[in-house]
Every structure is written in structure tokens, then in C-alpha cells.
Amino acid sequence: MRQGIDSLAYLVKSQFNLYxxxxxxxxxxxxRKDRFKALYWDGQGFWMLYKRFENGKLTWSNDENEVRALTSEQVDWLMKGFSIRLK
Structure with missing residues (x-):
């Protein structure tokens, strides 16, 4: 979780072949699955959100190379600390 905006944007492109x-x-x-970062381009610049849970952990894949598309509802649940079902 030490990477900043530029490193995460590069990771999206180089490792996952996404834009x-x-x-x-x-x-x-x-x-440790108790924190996450969100990266978003709004057309003028990047936004980065960082969230750390004081109690509990995220239900998250152990595969570092896995990419999943989430619904907006699943993202909302994650940000509130709820588990989501990953297929």
C-alpha cells in the first residue's frame, strides 16, 4: 500500500493491460486486507481514496494478478466494510 497515484496508474496499464x-x-x-486504495480519473486528474478499517478486514482475493469487475453496489458494500461475494 505504499504506491502512489502514478505507480498505481502504471500498474493498471502494465500488469493488467487496462486503461x-x-x-x-x-x-x-x-x-493485511484491512485497507484499500481506489484510483479514479475524472477527466482532469486522478483521485485516490484511501480507507483503513479499524475493526475487521475485507473479503479479498489472494491472487495478486486477479482482476474483477464489481458492481457499484459491491463497491459501496466494500467501502462500508461488508463482505461481497466474489465469483
């Missing part, structure tokens, strides 16, 4: 300027929200989870 970080697409207007999609990209979520990244820390190793």
Missing part, C-alpha cells in the same frame, strides 16, 4: 484514464474506479487491497 487508467477510462473513468473506471480501480481498487487495490493491502496485504
Amino acid at each position: 487508467s484514464f477510462s473513468g473506471q474506479v480501480y481498487l487495490f487491497c493491502g496485504g
Whole structure:
């Protein structure tokens, strides 16, 4: 979770072959699964949101190379600390 905006945008492109300027929200989870970062391009610049849970952890895949599309409802649940079902 030490990477900043530029590093995460590069990771989206180089490792996952996705376009970080697409207007999609990209979520990244820390190793302890108690925090995550969200990266979003709004057309003029990047936004980065950082959230750390004081109690509990996220239900998150252990595969660092896995990319999943989430619904807006699933993202909302994650930000509130609820588990989501990952297929």
C-alpha cells in the first residue's frame, strides 16, 4: 500500500493491460486486507481514496494478478466494510 497515484496508474496499464484514464474506479487491497486504495480519473486528474478499517478486514482475493469487475453496489458494500461475494 505504499504506491502512489502514478505507480498505481502504471500498474493498471502494465500488469493488467487496462486503461487508467477510462473513468473506471480501480481498487487495490493491502496485504493485511484491512485497507484499500481506489484510483479514479475524472477527466482532469486522478483521485485516490484511501480507507483503513479499524475493526475487521475485507473479503479479498489472494491472487495478486486477479482482476474483477464489481458492481457499484459491491463497491459501496466494500467501502462500508461488508463482505461481497466474489465469483
